[in-house]
Amino acid sequence: MATSFAGVPIFDYEALASVLFFIGLAGAIARRNPLVMLMSIELMFNAANLAFIVFARAWLNNAGQIFAFLVITVAAAEAAIALAIVVVVFRSAPQVNVDDVRVLHG
Amino acid sequence: MTLPFTHVDWAAVAPLEVLAATGLLVLLFDLVWRPFAPRGLSLSVAFLGTILTAALIAQQYGTNVAAFNGGYIVGNFSVLFGEVVLLGTLGALALMGRGGSDRESAGTIALLLWSACGALLLAAAATTMTIFLGIELLSLALYCLCGLANRKSAREAALKYLLLSSTASAVLLFGMALLFGASGSVSLAALASPAMVTNPLFWMGSGFFLVGIAFKLSLVPFHAWAPDVYQGAPLPIAAFMTVVTKAATIAIFARFAYAALPAGASQMLLLPVWAIAGISMIVGNVGMLAQHDLKRLLGYSGIAQVGYILAALAGTTRLGLRYAFFYLVVYAVMNLGAFAVAAVLSSGDDEEGTQIQSYRGLGARRPLLAAAMTFFLLALAGLPPTAGFLGKILILAVAAGTGYLWLAALLLVGTAISLYAYAKIILAMYRPDHRVHAADIPRGAPLPWVSLALCLVATVALTFYPLLPSGLLPLVK
Numbered sequence: 001m002a003t004s005f006a007g008v009p010i011f012d013y014e015a016l017a018s019v020l021f022f023i024g025l026a027g028a029i030a031r032r033n034p035l036v037m038l039m040s041i042e043l044m045f046n047a048a049n050l051a052f053i054v055f056a057r058a059w060l061n062n063a064g065q066i067f068a069f070l071v072i073t074v075a076a077a078e079a080a081i082a083l084a085i086v087v088v089v090f091r092s093a094p095q096v097n098v099d100d101v102r103v104l105h106g
Numbered sequence: 107m108t109l110p111f112t113h114v115d116w117a118a119v120a121p122l123e124v125l126a127a128t129g130l131l132v133l134l135f136d137l138v139w140r141p142f143a144p145r146g147l148s149l150s151v152a153f154l155g156t157i158l159t160a161a162l163i164a165q166q167y168g169t170n171v172a173a174f175n176g177g178y179i180v181g182n183f184s185v186l187f188g189e190v191v192l193l194g195t196l197g198a199l200a201l202m203g204r205g206g207s208d209r210e211s212a213g214t215i216a217l218l219l220w221s222a223c224g225a226l227l228l229a230a231a232a233t234t235m236t237i238f239l240g241i242e243l244l245s246l247a248l249y250c251l252c253g254l255a256n257r258k259s260a261r262e263a264a265l266k267y268l269l270l271s272s273t274a275s276a277v278l279l280f281g282m283a284l285l286f287g288a289s290g291s292v293s294l295a296a297l298a299s300p301a302m303v304t305n306p307l308f309w310m311g312s313g314f315f316l317v318g319i320a321f322k323l324s325l326v327p328f329h330a331w332a333p334d335v336y337q338g339a340p341l342p343i344a345a346f347m348t349v350v351t352k353a354a355t356i357a358i359f360a361r362f363a364y365a366a367l368p369a370g371a372s373q374m375l376l377l378p379v380w381a382i383a384g385i386s387m388i389v390g391n392v393g394m395l396a397q398h399d400l401k402r403l404l405g406y407s408g409i410a411q412v413g414y415i416l417a418a419l420a421g422t423t424r425l426g427l428r429y430a431f432f433y434l435v436v437y438a439v440m441n442l443g444a445f446a447v448a449a450v451l452s453s454g455d456d457e458e459g460t461q462i463q464s465y466r467g468l469g470a471r472r473p474l475l476a477a478a479m480t481f482f483l484l485a486l487a488g489l490p491p492t493a494g495f496l497g498k499i500l501i502l503a504v505a506a507g508t509g510y511l512w513l514a515a516l517l518l519v520g521t522a523i524s525l526y527a528y529a530k531i532i533l534a535m536y537r538p539d540h541r542v543h544a545a546d547i548p549r550g551a552p553l554p555w556v557s558l559a560l561c562l563v564a565t566v567a568l569t570f571y572p573l574l575p576s577g578l579l580p581l582v583k
Binding site for chain 1: 249266273276
């Protein structure tokens with residue numbers, strides 16, 4: 001397993017991916033605007049992509065790169081569905097805020 | 107140029123191809139023949155396709171093929187879990203035949219079939235890549251299905267499910283990336299090597315992976331979405347989610363826990379899972395006490411039932427897997443039965459007539475349905491004349507046998523609490539009701555009745571002919 005490439009140790013790439021992931025997770029949990037929450041989720045997906053590509057290079061195994069392409073495709077499909085649902089839910093609302101969505105509780 | 111995959115690979119996934127093609131056919135027929143076709147053409151095509159798929163999968167019983175470089179492993183394990191998935195799909199399709207104003211369109215049926223494709227993929231997936239593909243195929247279709255009823259609660263359920271489940275998918279995916287970093291391979295088999303025990307990437311990756319799985323199984327710290335989503339989703343979709351999503355996710359969990367963990371790490375890594383399974387039994391059953399909607403109540407019940415199933419897997423013995431599978435089948439049958447009763451009684455209004463107060467006095471108005479509902483609720487509670495009782499006894503036996511006495515004790519406490527919650531509904535049904543009811547006209551909805559009768563027979567029959575397949579072994583390569 002290679003320990004660094006382009007002069008940057010693998011650990012640094014990994015740290016970057018982890019930081020991106022946790023920024024995304026914090027956003028998905030703390031923000032109340034569904035569009036920002038979706039962006040945060042995309043950030044988490046892309047943090048995983050970065051990790052996959054780094055590890056694919058480190059192990060010289062293309063599977064990681066293929067996985068990243070798969071994730072990009074799935075994330076696109078997910079975004080399409082997500083935006084449609086957000087539009088349907090908030091069509092008649094003056095602003096988008098998940099705190100206003102509370103018919104179901106208990 | 108040589109093709110990377112041979113006919114062996116494609117034959118292994120033939121059932122999935124048939125099911126996916128059925129979805130396309132449903133759409134095509136609806137497009138071409140809608141003006142002339144009799145009501146229920148889409149539903150008939152979907153039924154035929156699903157049954158054909160079930161037959162094709164049944165033919166794979168006893169074979170052992172690792173297709174697509176070990177990404178899709180056909181064996182008794184995948185066959186049996188696949189059949190449970192298709193059982194749940196058939197049950198959900200039957201509920202779509204209920205009367206009422208908002209009848210499901212061909213698009214709904216096609217999405218349901220494609221969602222079932224994802225679940226079938228999960229039953230056989232043995233690399234993180236196929237697991238991710240299966241989970242997303244299952245979930246993406248379900249986000250849409252949850253919102254496909256023209257009422258506010260359904261749209262809200264779709265949004266909640268979308269946001270929370272996507273976050274869980276991202277956590278799961280990050281776990282997969284770390285596991286790939288640990289082993290240098292997407293295959294689950296590579297994780298079983300002893301070298302993994304000292305690899306921090308493996309521990310972190312498995313942690314994220316299990317958190318994602320726990321969310322999809324609605325185990326306790328990650329359970330809050332389940333009752334909301336089940337209450338908001340249309341009846342057939344809620345029934346589909348309680349059975350199919352759970353069966354597919356338990357298949358993934360079992361494969362990971364049984365076959366993908368190195369011997370030294372298994373105990374320590376899985377102990378938190380058993381712990382939250384135990385807590386789920388208590389929280390799910392306590393949560394049932396305060397509910398006023400049947401779908402919501404069954405959602406909480408499902409949280410506890412998954413806890414019971416995982417209790418059988420604790421100790422990761424082969425016997426435990428057989429008992430867990432048996433209880434999964436029993437749960438599927440009795441749960442689909444309860445949903446079928448709700449579907450027969452469903453009205454076309456906003457909440458589909460599933461509020462518990464609309465069941466008051468049912469014993470006098472519709473004695474047959476009240477008796478059936480009583481039977482299914484007692485089965486869910488685990489009382490003797492039903493298979494639910496046998497399933498729970500087997501789980502208690504295996505949990506006690508593998509030294510997880512505290513799980514057995516939590517199971518008993520949870521069952522005691524649940525008895526009270528189920529008894530409340532049963533008493534409400536048989537208490538005289540002096541309100542004036544609008545004429546309760548039985549609508550022509552034969553399919554839920556058929557489903558109800560079959561579930562009733564199966565719940566009794568499974569007591570006398572317990573389904574305990576011996577060749578149930580999750581393989582990874």
